[in-house]
Amino acid sequence: GVLHTPAGAQVQVKVRDPEGKEIASQQVTLTRYGTFTLDATVPKSARLGQFGIEAVKFAGGSFLVAEYRAPQFRVDVQVPKAELTAGDELTGTVIARYLFGGAMDGAQVQWSAGRTTEDFAPPRNAGFRFGRNTWNWDDNQPAHDNGAFASGQGAIGRDGTLAVKAGKLEAPGDRAARYTLEAEVADVSRQRVAGRASLLVHPAAFYVGLGATSLFVKAGDTLAIPVIAAAPNGDRVDARVHVTAFLRSWHSVRKRGVSGIFETLSEPVEEKAAECEVQSDQDCKLPLAKPGFYNLRAEGRDSAGRLALTTASLYAIGGGFAAWQQNDSNKVEIVADKTSYEVGETAHLLIKSPYPSCRGLISVEREGIADARVVELSGTASTIDVPIREEHVPNVFVGAILVRERVKDGGAEAGDDPGRPSMRFGYVGLKVGTGSKRLKVSVATPKAEYRPREKVPVDIAVSQPAEVQLDAVDDAVLRLTGYQLPDPVSAFFPDHALAVTIGEPLPRLVRRQKFGEKGEVQPGGGGGMGPSGDIRSNFVTTVLWKTLETDASGKAHAEIELPDNLTTFRILAVATTGGEKAGAAQTEVRVSLPLLVRPALPRFARVGDEFEAGVAVHSVKTFDVKVSVDVDGLQLTGDKQRTGHVEAGVAKEVRFKFKAATAGKATVRFRATAGDLTDAVQETIPIQLPVEMEAVAVAGDTTATKTEGLVPPQGVRKDAGGLELSLASTALGGLREAMDQLVEYPYGCVEQLSSRLVPFVATREVERVFGQPPHPDQVVTDTVAKIEALQAPSGGFLYWPSATCPYAWPSIYATLALARA
Structure with a gap:
């Protein structure tokens, strides 16, 4: 959660081509903000593809080198409303305009519409839940719909638009559905560009909302849950709503398997626990007598008879027994009351204990153990609280180890000794918001449109003093790869993996274990225009790449001199402080001529x-x-x-x-x-030149002289090409290039290293027999050392240096390679 800037540190930066060959290497010094800039030239002879860049011991990334033709126009798709209701017509408008502002009369259009269901909550109704919110695997919910809806073709009109009609809208599974209308346009130069727009389709004219009470309520109390009906725009409407509470429990039995080992089978059972029918904007009162897991179902219908459905779940906690789902693993499920938290909040966690009472070791973990305490748990639906602190950003794990001593009655363990000492363990991951780490950044220009070769003033404002990386790039190029403004906060604070393991021997002592099916999911895993005579010839895609430092008020200024491109330039600013805050912003300017x-x-x-x-x-x-x-x-x-x-x-x-x-x-x-x-x-x-390489090989033998005839191909050009003749005493004359590949390829895994060593050793023998200059022994020595470094203490070989377990086949292959060497 807490980052420190390595100001002044020396960093070795390396750039490699798609084959792993190093094309640039330079040592740089980090600024007081922990940043550096570097210009690396990509050789004209370099291969196309993904290039890698590495700040050794710090970070790495990649960039694409490709042949491309920048698009010279943009395609936008507009829909009349951002939100519609099932049964309405799907219509849209395709707008095709050149990046300098002109329309595209007569351009051909291919369009299509697709849809996918999603969750939705009406705005201005914080504190209420809408739609299907139950997450259990056995709720028999309709599957999310994702597929094509309609397609067609047409031509852009003189006004630069095409009207599209795609049919009546649907909301599969009584869920909101996101429809995407996409259009591809071809201009007079046969270039094609696509654009898209989306809209949300609601299943009914209103949504039923259930008060977002805590995920945990006290068993035995009457739950008074507010009920509302809200239109998609958030306005409250009047509707009749029926609410039902179902108590879900699991009936578990032990069954002896064919191996003689008992296994636990659990089946879900739901019973209606309470129900009520109220007018919207009233409280629905539901008595929840027993502890356990409850599903709430609230439904109403609009004037067209369309169903508005909301489901939610909660836990009734407290003393008493709750029949949770049982299995034969040693894991226990932990449930958080929220999907994410902010610094300063408290996470309330439910532990689905299989024991009526036990002792628990509760720990807060990530790179290590940040906090630990021992608690006494009573009942099978106990809760614990975990305060969220700054160092927990962006995520943290809470673990629980439950231990129960031997009991005479009420044992829960499988086999012939159900009361034996036992334990359960589980984890839950908690997401923590990064709002406290984010800078407010803005970038602006005095106007939106300029002429080629004009100068554009750019003003940057940051919420506190910071360093800003400012660049301006042709939007046409950025659209080729769908480039988006980078989020430095996400880069600085990615989700961390859990780096703590449990070493508890009790589950492994004496008794045989039953292992689940491969792939089975187990609970508790959490873990400008110049003079008229000028010819536009200066075309540049990146017109600015500059590092700035703001003043004490967070302000900075730059100026862009525009090239001859008639396009839209995107100006992007990424800011960071000397501490751990960062932010980003962008704007656009258009370059055009009359x-x-x-x-x-x-x-x-x-x-x-x-x-x-x-x-x-x-x-x-x-x-x-x-x-x-x-x-x-x-x-x-x-x-x-x-x-x-x-x-x-x-x-x-x-x-x-x-x-x-x-x-x-x-x-x-x-x-x-x-x-x-x-x-x-x-x-x-x-x-x-329309030329191609032609190669011919012949073979024969002689003890004196021999003549071979060469027939020149037809159409030989006198201004290009030539004839290259090579002689060899054996068919191995063309082996040199293959041998060079064995030397130069950047091998890494044990199979690649072995595949290099075996033919290399064999070829060295051939070179000695035929008196050819051998490749250096250092290649063999280095490869043998790399293979030996992959050998595990068990004698087997790891596939990659980062692997932890050896594998049989590559171990055999590596042994063969070493023996040959």
């Missing part, structure tokens, strides 16, 4: 290709626009200038004919002019 050209070029061409390419012209007004093209490295086979009629807000494609004659890079410059408005853009594309 008249613009957007190239639609192929990604590459080959020598000899003839193709058409051009630009999409956009304008805020209706114009006759002249478009001209100028090229280097390509031949223009048609007109150099064309004139087209461009309507306001509608993209117009203007195409030209080209031929690729020579290899290299081709530069294409387009310019559009309408009155005093003009825009020009320049792009380059690679022109590749």
